[in-house]
Amino acid sequence: DAKTTQPTSMDCAEGRAANLPCNHSTISGNEYVYWYRQIHSQGPQYIIHGLKNNETNEMASLIITEDRKSSTLILPHATLRDTAVYYCIVRVAQGAQKLVFGQGTRLTINP
Amino acid sequence: GAVVSQHPSWVICKSGTSVKIECRSLDFQATTMFWYRQFPKQSLMLMATSNEGSKATYEQGVEKDKFLINHASLTLSTLTVTSAHPEDSSFYICSAAPLAGGYNEQFFGPGTRLTVL
Numbered sequence: 516d517a518k519t520t521q522p523t524s525m526d527c528a529e530g531r532a533a534n535l536p537c538n539h540s541t542i543s544g545n546e547y548v549y550w551y552r553q554i555h556s557q558g559p560q561y562i563i564h565g566l567k568n569n570e571t572n573e574m575a576s577l578i579i580t581e582d583r584k585s586s587t588l589i590l591p592h593a594t595l596r597d598t599a600v601y602y603c604i605v606r607v608a609q610g611a612q613k614l615v616f617g618q619g620t621r622l623t624i625n626p
Numbered sequence: 627g628a629v630v631s632q633h634p635s636w637v638i639c640k641s642g643t644s645v646k647i648e649c650r651s652l653d654f655q656a657t658t659m660f661w662y663r664q665f666p667k668q669s670l671m672l673m674a675t676s677n678e679g680s681k682a683t684y685e686q687g688v689e690k691d692k693f694l695i696n697h698a699s700l701t702l703s704t705l706t707v708t709s710a711h712p713e714d715s716s717f718y719i720c721s722a723a724p725l726a727g728g729y730n731e732q733f734f735g736p737g738t739r740l741t742v743l
Contacts, residue, residue: 549731558630558719558734559670602669613660614721614732616670 519603524621533590535620537603540584545607548579548586549614552599559602559616562588593624628654630722632735639710640743646706647738649720655700656722660732661693664717676703700725710742 520538527533539548549564563570563577565586570577576589590597602619606612629652639645649659657678662670674695675683682695694706703722707714717739721732 547730551734553670556717556737556739558632558721558737561731561733564731600669613672613675615672616662618669 519605519617521601521603521617521620523618524623526623526625527590527593529595529624529626530592533593533597533622533624535588535590535601535603535622536585537588538585539603539605542583542605546605547607548577548583549604549606550575550577550588550601551604551614551616552597552601553619554596554599562601593622595624595626598622598624628722628724628733630720630733630735632718632720632738634738635736636739636741638741638743641711642709644706644708645710645740646704647718647720647740649703649705649722649735651701651722651724651733654722654724655726657700657725659697659703659720659722661695661703661705662719662721664719664737670719673705678703707740710740712742715740715742 547564547566550562551559553559563575565577579586600619600621602616604614631650633648659676661673663673664670672685673688676695676697678697678700684690692708697703717737719737721734723732
Protein backbone atom coordinates (compact mmCIF):
# COMPACT_ATOMS: atom_id res chain seq x y z
CA ASP A 516 0.00 0.00 0.00
CA ALA A 517 1.17 3.50 -0.78
CA LYS A 518 2.44 5.66 2.04
CA THR A 519 0.64 8.83 3.11
CA THR A 520 1.91 12.04 4.65
CA GLN A 521 -0.25 14.23 6.87
CA PRO A 522 0.43 17.25 9.08
CA THR A 523 0.88 16.29 12.69
CA SER A 524 -1.70 18.68 14.03
CA MET A 525 -4.18 21.35 12.98
CA ASP A 526 -6.54 23.76 14.66
CA CYS A 527 -9.87 25.02 13.42
CA ALA A 528 -12.51 27.32 14.84
CA GLU A 529 -15.91 25.89 15.62
CA GLY A 530 -18.37 26.48 12.79
CA ARG A 531 -15.69 26.92 10.18
CA ALA A 532 -14.67 24.42 7.53
CA ALA A 533 -11.80 22.13 8.50
CA ASN A 534 -9.57 21.17 5.56
CA LEU A 535 -7.24 18.25 6.23
CA PRO A 536 -4.59 17.57 3.57
CA CYS A 537 -2.97 14.26 2.70
CA ASN A 538 -0.15 13.49 0.31
CA HIS A 539 0.01 10.09 -1.37
CA SER A 540 2.36 10.59 -4.29
CA THR A 541 3.03 6.86 -4.79
CA ILE A 542 -0.61 5.83 -5.04
CA SER A 543 -1.34 3.09 -7.56
CA GLY A 544 -4.13 3.09 -10.10
CA ASN A 545 -6.25 0.60 -8.18
CA GLU A 546 -5.81 2.17 -4.78
CA TYR A 547 -8.45 4.25 -3.08
CA VAL A 548 -8.06 7.02 -0.52
CA TYR A 549 -9.78 6.24 2.78
CA TRP A 550 -10.33 8.52 5.73
CA TYR A 551 -10.98 7.37 9.28
CA ARG A 552 -11.00 9.31 12.51
CA GLN A 553 -10.42 8.31 16.10
CA ILE A 554 -11.92 10.24 18.95
CA HIS A 555 -9.99 9.86 22.17
CA SER A 556 -10.17 6.36 23.69
CA GLN A 557 -12.58 5.08 21.05
CA GLY A 558 -12.27 2.83 18.02
CA PRO A 559 -11.70 4.47 14.64
CA GLN A 560 -14.73 5.61 12.67
CA TYR A 561 -15.01 5.38 8.90
CA ILE A 562 -15.59 8.75 7.24
CA ILE A 563 -15.33 8.49 3.47
CA HIS A 564 -13.35 7.00 0.62
CA GLY A 565 -12.81 7.71 -3.06
CA LEU A 566 -10.83 6.74 -6.16
CA LYS A 567 -10.52 9.82 -8.34
CA ASN A 568 -13.81 11.67 -8.29
CA ASN A 569 -14.74 13.98 -5.47
CA GLU A 570 -17.01 12.36 -2.94
CA THR A 571 -19.48 13.74 -0.41
CA ASN A 572 -21.53 12.14 2.33
CA GLU A 573 -23.29 13.30 5.45
CA MET A 574 -20.03 13.59 7.35
CA ALA A 575 -17.55 15.12 4.95
CA SER A 576 -16.32 15.81 1.44
CA LEU A 577 -13.24 14.31 -0.16
CA ILE A 578 -11.41 16.23 -2.84
CA ILE A 579 -8.81 14.26 -4.82
CA THR A 580 -6.44 16.06 -7.16
CA GLU A 581 -6.49 15.15 -10.82
CA ASP A 582 -3.10 13.41 -10.61
CA ARG A 583 -4.34 11.62 -7.45
CA LYS A 584 -1.15 12.43 -5.59
CA SER A 585 -2.94 14.33 -2.86
CA SER A 586 -6.35 14.80 -1.35
CA THR A 587 -8.21 16.96 1.12
CA LEU A 588 -10.86 15.95 3.62
CA ILE A 589 -13.31 18.74 4.29
CA LEU A 590 -15.53 18.96 7.36
CA PRO A 591 -17.85 21.77 6.25
CA HIS A 592 -19.00 23.07 9.62
CA ALA A 593 -16.69 21.76 12.31
CA THR A 594 -18.05 21.20 15.81
CA LEU A 595 -16.26 20.48 19.06
CA ARG A 596 -17.17 16.81 18.61
CA ASP A 597 -15.02 16.69 15.49
CA THR A 598 -11.90 16.97 17.63
CA ALA A 599 -10.06 13.74 16.85
CA VAL A 600 -7.09 12.18 15.08
CA TYR A 601 -7.80 11.85 11.37
CA TYR A 602 -6.13 9.12 9.37
CA CYS A 603 -5.66 9.12 5.60
CA ILE A 604 -5.05 5.60 4.29
CA VAL A 605 -4.45 4.37 0.77
CA ARG A 606 -5.34 0.83 -0.23
CA VAL A 607 -7.27 -1.28 -2.68
CA ALA A 608 -11.04 -1.11 -2.30
CA GLN A 609 -11.68 -4.43 -0.70
CA GLY A 610 -13.09 -4.53 2.78
CA ALA A 611 -11.11 -7.59 3.81
CA GLN A 612 -7.80 -5.91 3.09
CA LYS A 613 -5.87 -4.71 6.10
CA LEU A 614 -5.58 -1.04 6.96
CA VAL A 615 -2.16 0.39 7.75
CA PHE A 616 -2.44 3.44 9.96
CA GLY A 617 0.08 6.27 9.89
CA GLN A 618 0.38 8.90 12.58
CA GLY A 619 -2.58 10.91 11.32
CA THR A 620 -3.50 14.55 11.96
CA ARG A 621 -4.64 15.62 15.38
CA LEU A 622 -7.44 18.10 14.67
CA THR A 623 -8.52 20.37 17.48
CA ILE A 624 -11.71 22.36 17.10
CA ASN A 625 -11.63 25.48 19.23
CA PRO A 626 -14.75 27.25 20.56
CA GLY B 627 -24.74 1.10 9.96
CA ALA B 628 -22.61 -1.93 10.71
CA VAL B 629 -21.85 -2.32 14.40
CA VAL B 630 -18.94 -4.07 16.05
CA SER B 631 -18.82 -4.68 19.78
CA GLN B 632 -16.00 -5.66 22.09
CA HIS B 633 -16.11 -7.24 25.50
CA PRO B 634 -14.91 -6.33 28.00
CA SER B 635 -14.45 -2.60 27.48
CA TRP B 636 -11.73 -2.59 30.11
CA VAL B 637 -9.95 -5.19 32.20
CA ILE B 638 -7.35 -5.17 34.94
CA CYS B 639 -5.44 -8.34 35.63
CA LYS B 640 -2.42 -9.59 37.52
CA SER B 641 0.82 -10.37 35.79
CA GLY B 642 0.96 -13.96 34.56
CA THR B 643 -2.76 -14.40 34.01
CA SER B 644 -4.52 -14.75 30.67
CA VAL B 645 -7.17 -12.40 29.36
CA LYS B 646 -9.71 -13.06 26.61
CA ILE B 647 -11.19 -10.23 24.55
CA GLU B 648 -14.22 -10.81 22.34
CA CYS B 649 -15.03 -9.02 19.10
CA ARG B 650 -18.51 -9.40 17.65
CA SER B 651 -20.13 -8.11 14.49
CA LEU B 652 -23.67 -7.45 15.63
CA ASP B 653 -25.62 -6.96 12.42
CA PHE B 654 -23.43 -8.45 9.71
CA GLN B 655 -21.22 -11.41 8.97
CA ALA B 656 -17.50 -11.15 8.43
CA THR B 657 -15.05 -13.79 7.28
CA THR B 658 -12.19 -11.50 8.16
CA MET B 659 -11.57 -9.53 11.32
CA PHE B 660 -8.51 -7.61 12.34
CA TRP B 661 -6.86 -7.01 15.70
CA TYR B 662 -4.94 -3.82 16.47
CA ARG B 663 -3.00 -2.59 19.46
CA GLN B 664 -2.53 1.03 20.39
CA PHE B 665 -0.13 2.38 22.99
CA PRO B 666 -0.67 5.85 24.51
CA LYS B 667 -0.13 8.71 22.07
CA GLN B 668 0.67 6.28 19.26
CA SER B 669 -1.16 5.11 16.18
CA LEU B 670 -2.89 1.78 15.72
CA MET B 671 -0.62 -1.15 14.95
CA LEU B 672 -2.06 -4.16 13.19
CA MET B 673 -1.36 -7.33 15.14
CA ALA B 674 -3.10 -10.01 13.12
CA THR B 675 -5.74 -10.88 10.57
CA SER B 676 -8.34 -13.29 11.84
CA ASN B 677 -9.94 -15.59 9.29
CA GLU B 678 -13.07 -17.59 10.03
CA GLY B 679 -12.33 -21.28 10.01
CA SER B 680 -8.58 -20.97 9.54
CA LYS B 681 -5.46 -19.84 11.32
CA ALA B 682 -4.82 -16.18 11.92
CA THR B 683 -2.11 -14.34 10.04
CA TYR B 684 0.20 -12.45 12.36
CA GLU B 685 2.20 -9.34 11.55
CA GLN B 686 5.94 -9.44 11.87
CA GLY B 687 7.08 -9.21 15.45
CA VAL B 688 3.79 -10.34 17.00
CA GLU B 689 4.10 -13.56 18.99
CA LYS B 690 1.38 -15.94 17.90
CA ASP B 691 1.76 -18.10 21.00
CA LYS B 692 1.24 -15.10 23.24
CA PHE B 693 -1.68 -13.56 21.37
CA LEU B 694 -4.02 -16.41 20.55
CA ILE B 695 -6.73 -15.65 18.03
CA ASN B 696 -9.80 -17.76 17.41
CA HIS B 697 -12.37 -16.90 14.76
CA ALA B 698 -15.04 -19.45 15.59
CA SER B 699 -17.92 -18.03 13.58
CA LEU B 700 -18.76 -15.35 11.05
CA THR B 701 -19.65 -12.95 13.86
CA LEU B 702 -17.12 -13.69 16.59
CA SER B 703 -13.36 -13.45 16.95
CA THR B 704 -11.47 -13.69 20.22
CA LEU B 705 -8.02 -12.52 21.24
CA THR B 706 -6.43 -14.16 24.26
CA VAL B 707 -3.40 -12.50 25.79
CA THR B 708 -1.61 -15.35 27.51
CA SER B 709 0.62 -14.87 30.55
CA ALA B 710 0.09 -11.15 30.42
CA HIS B 711 2.80 -8.80 31.63
CA PRO B 712 2.75 -5.06 32.31
CA GLU B 713 4.23 -4.34 28.88
CA ASP B 714 1.09 -5.89 27.35
CA SER B 715 -0.99 -3.10 28.84
CA SER B 716 -2.54 -1.36 25.87
CA PHE B 717 -5.73 -0.49 24.02
CA TYR B 718 -6.82 -3.43 21.88
CA ILE B 719 -9.17 -2.73 18.97
CA CYS B 720 -10.80 -5.07 16.48
CA SER B 721 -12.35 -4.37 13.11
CA ALA B 722 -14.47 -6.34 10.68
CA ALA B 723 -15.33 -6.13 7.01
CA PRO B 724 -18.93 -7.07 6.08
CA LEU B 725 -19.19 -10.13 3.90
CA ALA B 726 -22.00 -8.73 1.79
CA GLY B 727 -23.71 -5.47 1.01
CA GLY B 728 -21.04 -3.91 -1.16
CA TYR B 729 -19.05 -2.51 1.71
CA ASN B 730 -15.47 -1.54 0.98
CA GLU B 731 -14.71 -0.27 4.43
CA GLN B 732 -14.08 -1.83 7.81
CA PHE B 733 -15.97 -1.14 10.98
CA PHE B 734 -14.20 -0.89 14.28
CA GLY B 735 -15.13 -1.93 17.76
CA PRO B 736 -14.95 0.51 20.66
CA GLY B 737 -11.74 -1.02 21.99
CA THR B 738 -10.68 -2.84 25.15
CA ARG B 739 -8.29 -1.25 27.57
CA LEU B 740 -6.06 -3.84 29.21
CA THR B 741 -4.05 -2.99 32.31
CA VAL B 742 -1.69 -5.60 33.65
CA LEU B 743 -0.48 -5.04 37.19
